[in-house]
Amino acid sequence: MARLRLVPGTPDGVLAALAGVLDGSGTPFAPVPEDSVGAARVKEAAAPDQPLEDGCAVVLTTSGSSGEPKGVLLSREALIASATATHDRLGGPGQWLLPMKPYFVGGLQILTRSLVAGTTPVMLGDSLTESAAAMTGVRRYTAMVPTQLARYLETDLDALRSFDAIIIGGASTSEPLKVRAAEAGVTAIPAYGMTETGSGCVYAGVPLDGTSIELGDDQRILIKGSTLFSGYRLNPELTAEVLNDGWFRTQDRGELVDGRLRVIGRVDDVVISGGVNVTLTTVQARLLEHPQVKDAVVLGVPDAEWGSRVVAFVVGKPGLDEVRDWVSETLPRTWAPRDVVRLEALPMLASGKVDRQRLLEGVR
Template identity: 40%
Template sequence: MTRSVRVVDAAHPAEVYIALREALTGGGDALVPRSAGGKSGGGPDREIWPSDGDRVAQNVALIIETSGSTGVPKRVALSADALLASAAASAGALGGQGQWLLALPAHYVAGAQVLVRSLAAETEPVLYGPGRFDPERFAEVARELRHDLRYTSLVPVQLGRLIDAVEEGSTAVADALRRFDGILVGGQALSPALRERAEAVGARIVTTYGSSETAGGCVYDGIPIGTTVVREAEGRLEISGPVLAEGYLGDAERTASTFHERDGARWYRTGDLGQVDAGGRVQVFGRADNVIISGGEKVLLDAVERVVRELPGLADSVVVAAPHPDWGQVPVVVVEGGAGPRLEVVREVLADRLGRAAAPDRIIVVDQIARLDSGKPDRVALSALAEEREA
């Protein structure tokens, strides 16, 4: 059996919310929330696919399209069961269902899950609306929340702007942050320094780990939620549980290589390096595809980035790879405006913490760091910039 596809412009989250409600009942079309003008990477003969009226399997309720931070396009097919299992696990971990503020794009899995959790809780979500993220606007919208339990989901760059506003004297933003019973932060690693700053002003922060393939965050503050199971296999993290996606739409080969059956369960093999300790706590080291060989030594760029972001003026910096005539590849720090520590200082800190090969070759200052719609840094664009600047 199949069902029809409905494409909705994610710039109108109220329409996404209505279409998602219909999709979750089983009677509506499968929903594809898509950013206006965005390309889903469908190939030369079908650039934007699926389209309105196309057919997909009956159990597919939501299709999340993403090029990811590395530029590889995916169309993740999620069932209603997976989405609702994720929402139930989230409510259990947070202490109950409540009202949500949507401040993320609705075509991003974390944004779509804000709407799913609202539907599961039978509460009306409060929508931030279009436009650049502004802390004062966020505070104004947050005042519309009326439920006893209030939540939102952010990426680190949004949280950083909110905390900057509080530290610059905004009582409205401070009050808004303290109104939330939980502020989920995911999409990329949250630096310990930013978390400390947020908690110092009274924000209740919950770091999340997950992906579109797991219907969003399935690990909260290092602990798998609901019946999710996480294990380490050959250095990579694998996830099992009812939150897993059906696979990749129109890509059986990728589905087979990423999802597999073992030990009587279905597992998703993530692209992340990490480990699970004896108590079940998950630690993520970084992307397996974000490793370079510099001067014959393996360097994990995510680890370099974590250390760099602890330094004054570099909290929002991004570390990418660039070619080097002698070393093969080297880490390069990209920072947005302002003045940070001197390169010599950064190199000394990194060499001491992670070894000489991890010391950045240079610091590139840009007016604005290129980002994907999800808020994640566009590492493909930043790597190209680093190579261009060297050339």
């Protein structure tokens, strides 16, 4: 049985290892971040000294933004299926710019798409504008997280406009940010997916070719298709819990609006506070509509009195009273945050997701 190879999580290191597994000449690998903490997490989840499950080409470690990181097994077929379906949706193969870390699925799949398309990826340099200018492809694509899009809308607008499509993933894209991008003439396509689905598998609410979605219990999103992972590394129990008859049972809730998937939030984004069910993502979306709020996350914090205390972490000026009044204008007063923590910026993981664990550690 094959063993897993650890490779440097640099663009060149991952690109070379990917080329090998895609053409059949290489061996399965796990990309390792440069930082010591990230490297330790990957080595623990990937377990390179243990025999590797059949059919695996790459092991990616989830970000662990809301729990312990897991080793996700992705096959060569799943990687290629994701890249091919993406190109089909966007209008054909093209050249890709890599503005994110290649040891997470979003960055790795930019490199996969480049290899499948037979184009040379361009690595992000000192500025987006300079890097975009170096691209020569007839069709030009990139992918980034919402935080990057928001920043580049202010600093590199012409560069954003030069892309035929920009896939936005890694975290939910707020409605105000979608509107800003559209009004600026930027073709930003919100994507839904995760490491287990081989990156985004639903673009602008519509599944890619080869992907099917259903809504199960409590509006939980179920996904089936050719881009799905094979299982979790050395964890058959968890694999059996989330994969059943080809369907992947996600931790997200959604609804279908005019035939398009709208992600409501995670299953655990509903907390009971003072006997009232509060949907944290709905409160968060309302806060992001405030003209003086640049970014926000709303979390439930264990509390002896309330069961869960709703806390808003806000990048902006509004204080507690203003936040509570703003939320209460459109939502029940009982949903309004009981605490507000104002920050210069939200702490982020290397994957582009908010570091929820770090936020919670500061208020418990």
